[in-house]
Structures are given as structure tokens and as C-alpha cells.
Amino acid sequence: MGLRTQDRVSTAARKTVAAGPAAGDRLPTPPRERRPALAALAALLVLAGALGATVLVMRAGDRVEAIQITERVPAGSRIPESAISSVLVAEDSSVNYVLWSQREQVLGELRAGADLVAGSVLVGEMLSGEEALAADEVVVGVSLQPGQYPSGLEAGDTVAAYWVGDDAPPGSDGSEAEASTEPGAPVTDAVIAERATVATIHSSDESTGNSALPVTLRVHTDHVAALTRAAAQGEVSLVIVGSSGE
Template identity: 65%
Template sequence: MAGDRLPAPPRERKPALAALAALLVLVGALGTTVLVMQAGDRIEVIRITERVPQGQQIPESAMAPVLVAEADGVNYVPWSQRATVREELRAGTDLVAGAVLVGEMLTGEETLGRNEVIVGLSLQPGQFPSGLEPGDSVAAYWVGKPSGGEQEDGGAMRSVLVERARVEAIHSDDGALGNSSLPVTLRVNRSDAPGLARAASDGDVTLVIVPAGDTGSDD
């Protein structure tokens, strides 16, 4: 009949386009899954919170935990190893606040700080305390006889040469028991070295063990 509408042509389906849309949806879902997995794959490592000079031990106060994404080829130091870092290792380079600690920044060797030097002493019995051992903190006193000024103990004057030094090595096992000298190696600040070396060459140095937390002499 003239008034009847012509049938509409059937829609042409495009299977390739439908497959592409499904593939894009799948790729998007996989990408989201990977991102979620990476966000959850984090490790707790050590972050430095204050400057630690090269050669110094890293105190507990200079370490804090931080979460980072685990990455191949990056030797992060886990937070669980902080005790080992504090007690057995030292800064192999200057560490600055905010740096994430990696293994290459640490060393197990006894390295000198920028302002430290090693000084050798040859001490006679009576110039060092009994039981002196490597690792002890000591103060060094000058006990020579000046030409004038205040004197103590029958003409000998005592003044502080070094408020704090660390015994690095003792090179004789029987110096404290016999009459031979005791070679002692000290780690001191660079500014203290000249006076200590002069007094040591004259045999006018006495060592005194001080507490590990001591900040100096009260003289």
C-alpha cells in the first residue's frame, strides 16, 4: 500500500570495532590492577633526619622509617637493620637530612672524619689508667713543668690538652705491667693535634678515661 512505510535496513554490525572496545576495557582493567599492586609493594627503609659527617657512626636519633616502592638495582637499607647500622657501620660519605639510606653510603671500615686526625703517643707507666682499651673515651692532660705561672703537685701544672679523644689502638699487651712504654693511638680533632703532639714528644701527657656521655672537663 502507498501509505505503508518502507522497512528500515538492518544495522550493520562491526565485530572488529566491538572487539577493539572490549580489548581497551581489558587493558584499562589490567593497568589499574598493576598500579594497585605496585602501590602495595612498598618496603620500610631508613631515612636520614640529620647530618652525619663521613666516618661517624649513625645515631638512632638520625634515623627514621619511610615507605618507598621497591626497585630493582636500588640497595635500600631496611628499617629492621637500624641496630646493625648504628652499632657496626659508619657513614662512608657525608649524609644529609632527607636522604634515603642505601648500602653504598655505608662502610664497615674505621674512616676518619673531615676534622679528625690520628695521633700516636708513647706513654710511660703512670701516664695512663689501668685497663685502658681500644674504644675508650679519654681526656689528655699536660703535666709538664712550666717556667712560671700557677703550679700544682710540686711544680707540675695540669691543663687540658684534649677534652675528648678515642683510643683507636694499643700496641702492647704488657706495657701496663712492666717498665716499657705503652704505644697508644688516639683519634682527635684536628685542632687538638698540634698541642698534643708537642706535649707527647716531651713525655708530658697523661690520659684519663672519661664517661662516654661526658662533654669535657670541669677545670
């Protein structure tokens, strides 16, 4: 009996050893080694990636409102308002876009430096501030009072210049030109220049009490002397006429 009891005890001990320690008797595992430097680097990489993505999205969304040509404009011509519209384009510092906010300057002062085709986005290199004068043309400035020019007069208009004094108009040679009216009657139909082109119009300064409208004309050299003398006396009136092709 004692031998059998000893054998059972030995067998139970072996089973206990084979089964390992009880759940509450497990050996403690060594703690994991924390690396704060690697954790900080990972956080920085994530942050940098997020910032980079944000910048790309913002740059992709940067737009400027530029001028687009909607109809053909011949070289040397003024650009009419009907030939432009606004368009959003990607901002690019290497491209000299003409912005929509600059349209007043484009319409009032500049000309097409080359043929402009519909659909093209306007850049500064396409424009010119000057129009070449013909060999027989000169530029003359006149100062007009209300009543001496039609309303709606614009740069680019073709006009006729009339002398509106009470005496005979000055001739190109300095002499008095013959008037077709009877003596003492105002001369209102003496043409100084049958065709001239309005180059520019400057705003009158009414704040100083001066309501005169300064206008620059392109005229044939044959009319310069008479036009400048009449302009000096304030006796010039402009009438809009049709262009050569009309």
C-alpha cells in the same frame, strides 16, 4: 452522476498513494550486519585500559619502609639510634635503600662513609663497614668474664684496660712491671692502656656454658704486648672513661 463518482474515487486513490502505505503495511528493513570481531576487539581494548590503569595505581601505591637520618652523623662515626627514623618511600629497584628492617645491622656494625645530614634517606653507598686505623693503632681481641666489663658496654665506647691479676702485670717488654701494692696483695689498679676504643662486641655463647664476652679493642701500639699477655691469662678488666673532648 457517474462521472462525479469516478472523480471522487480517483481523488481518494491519489490521497492514499500520497499518504504511503499504512503502518501495518511498511516494507521490512534489511537486518544490521553484526561484526563479532570488532565487538571482541572493543572489549579487549576496554579491558586492557582498565588493567593498565589498575597497574599504575598499584605501582603508585608501592612503598618501602626505609631509614631516614634525623641528625648529622660525621663520616667514620657510628650511627646512633637517636639519629634514625622510619620513612615510607616509593619503591625503586635502581635505588639501594637501607630498609628499616636492617637498622640493627646499621647500628651495630656499620659506620657513616660520608657526612650524613638530617633529612636524607639512607642508601647503601653512604655506609662503610670499616674504620681506617691510625698509623699508631692496632686491633686486639680480649675475652671478658662477667665482672670484667661494665654493663651497657657498647661499640664506640672509650675504655681503660686494667690488669686484674694477683701478681705484677706483664710489661710491654715481657718483664714483670712494678706493682704499687704490697707483696701478696691483689693488684687492681695497674693500668695497661689508659685509652682504648671498643671496635666491636660479639654475643657470648651461653648455650655452651661459656659466658665470656668477646670484645675487640683499638689500642695504641705501645700497649699491644702487655694487653695481649694479660688477655691470654684472662686478667683484663675494662672501665668506661670519657672521650678526649670531655
